[in-house]
Amino acid sequence: MVAMAVAIFSANAAESYLSVTPNRKPEAAKYAVQALDYTQITSLETTANGRLWASLLGGGDSANGFLTLAYSDTNGSSWIEPTLALDARAEYYAVRNGVLWRSPKGALWLFYAVFDGYYDGRGSMWAMQCANPDAATPVWGEPAYLGVGIPTGKPQLDTKGNWVLPVALWGREVITYDCTPIIANKWMRPRFASPYIDKYTELDAKRGAGVYISSDEGRSWQEHLGVVKCAQEVENARYNNPQLFRHADGQLGMVVRASGTAWTFGARSANGVEWSEPARFVAAPDQNFAIHTLADGKLLMVRNARFDRHLYWSREGIYAYLSEDGGETWYGGLRVATDEVSINPVVAEGANGVVYIAYHSDPEGNCVNTLLTTSVAEIDAATADYKNSPKGKQQVLTSAKSLKRAAAERALLTAQKGDWATETIRLATYNIQYPKMDWSGKRMAALIPLLKDQKFDVFGAQEPFLFQIEDMMAHIGDEYAWVGSNISGDDNDRGHHFDPIFYRKERVELLDYATVWLSDQKAVAGYGAYSARLFTWAKFRDKKTDKVFFFFNGHYDHRGVEARENASHIVLDMVKRIAKGMPAFVTADYNSGEDSKPYKILQSSWLLKDTMLDAEEAVNKQYQSHSANYTSVTLKAANGRHIDHIFYTPNAVHIKKWELIVKEYAGFFGSDHLPIYIDCLIAN
DSSP: OOOOOSEEOBTTOOSOOOOOOOBSSOOHHHHSGGGOSOEEEEEEEEOTTOOEEEEEEESOSSTTOEEEEEEESSTTSSOEEEEEEEOOGGGTEEEEEEEEEEOTTSOEEEEEEEEESSOOSSOEEEEEEESOTTSSSOOBOOOEEEEESEEOSOOEEOTTSOEEEEEEEOOGGGGGOOSOOGGGOGGGSOGGGSTTTTOOGGGGGGOEEEEEEESSTTSSBEEEEEEEOOOHHHHTSSOOOOEEEEOTTSOEEEEEOOSSSSEEEEEEESSSSSOOOOEEEEEOOSSOOEEEEOTTSOEEEEEESOTTOOOSSOOOOEEEEEESSTTSSOEEEEEEEOSSSEEEEEEEEOGGGEEEEEEEEOGGGOOEEEEEEEEHHHHHHOOSSSOOOOSSEEEOSOOHHHHHHHHHHHHHHTOOOOOBOSSOEEEEEEEOOSSOSSIIIIIHHHHHHHHHHHOOSEEEEESOBHHHHHHHHHHHTTTEEEEOOBTTSOTTOSSSBBOOEEEETTTEEEEEEEEEESSSSTTSOOTTOSSOOEEEEEEEEETTTOOEEEEEEEEOOSSOHHHHHHHHHHHHHHHHHHHTTSOEEEEEEOSOOTTSHHHHHHHTSSSOEEHHHHOSEEESTTSOSBOOOOSSOOOOOOTTOOSEEEEEOTTTEEEEEEEEOOOOBTTBOSSSBOOEEEEEEEBO
């Protein structure tokens, strides 16, 4: 049940707010970690007597989110939980962003936000206090309303001893975001999907990174939102999520997460009100990180990726570093995690240099929380060379239910199909190339007879401009139709290319289609890419066999090494969530050979495999799929270096034939790439 809190003590209280009545005796059957299918540690804190507290997000980082608390007197090897629950799902409210903090007098504080849905454009921010966090029965006081915003890190003390709490006010873009992955195409949804899409415009000037300040030990708070104005690409980021630390002179430092750039930004303040102009702080991928001022004055930063890797999005493990000069230089580099699925580190400091680091991993939905008990000395001695192995690591507060759910989902998506078609269908990929090298002459003269001769039932094309597609349709439009989007986001744009899917109308029926951007914004280069990239997907029914399948077609970036790796991760997520275990094919100019990481990410997955390797018959695989050979010179074998591939879901497709077409038409090749096709059987 949602109710008004006892105390409202913000100096800038909103006209209305959302609240939740604390459940002080939460039922283990409902709220214990083992009963949940999603749990993420959002914050850690230690008490004066060494008890370790954790704030846990249940229900997912979504509109279903709720918070519970747990504590451990055994350094995390065993936990008492649940001790408190903040759950407003009955009212369709989400409770998230739990932040724990021990005040100078030893009280334990919990800051959190309540949202109507995933994000309502403001957030109603609250605080609760526990005066006896070391007691056998800790008692939490009543929630008190602070104001609008989202707590994103632990408070720090300014030079006068005031409490300064870092707070974000996310941008308007997030209002229509419901934490569905990129592949859900939120840009295609009606803008009235959220009732808040046009509300709270008076807050727009305050969006971004700011603070709340208390000069009376938390009894009242002054709001200073949007006081740190970062570079444009940072201000437009989905989540700024500021965090605070102390410089040696007592001044505060704020670090702001950035999107679309490989940097975080930092600013300095003496009082939390006036801040310096933000500047680049450290290179960091677009992920949450933790920064903490240790008791000895050093800074501890725990973040994804090593400092010597300027990554945009790739996680590439988690590392812990130290700084003695306010973040100017860093050393250490303890390897906390080395996988690509671990994110959202949080930290707490115990006595005698003990450091606790927790992080969340979601390998294929398994939802695992890991706690590392380490030390300042161990971090100091590390060298980030992949050889150090931290001690004291253990999985904690991880639900067996989530593991079972993930295993069941994987079994469902990979279940072998039994109802097989008796007739093959022909699918292909063909990078047609943008208009150069005599498009309207020799290239068109070669392309059109190839298509008429091969009769691909469905084929994914890369790079054609709109007028090229129109030229093609003038010759094959009686037989084919097409769907696709322009990388500019404007499908009438004649100056940028498409990645369309062509389909033979007599053989297949189009059931659905959409666009997936390889970015967190439409028509914007993302995650280190040189230009905007996308995938088009279509759902078809084979009219001859009545089998339904999905066809994905796109184009990886040609310059960004990291962008291509990220694209493979997005492709896997895209196929998993859209096709949902049904037959699926992925065609693209991957700009990646069989020895590359982007290729291996796909091929080593449990979801997709390369059709060339599994075909009963593979023709011309010794030739390159890319050749800058437009003339009638005979192609030479190139040890089968391919950058164009057709991947498929092996649980529901059988590959009869794979062929790289090296045949010339009209004495010429139609592109600098060679087309590839497969003949296959599909099951449902």
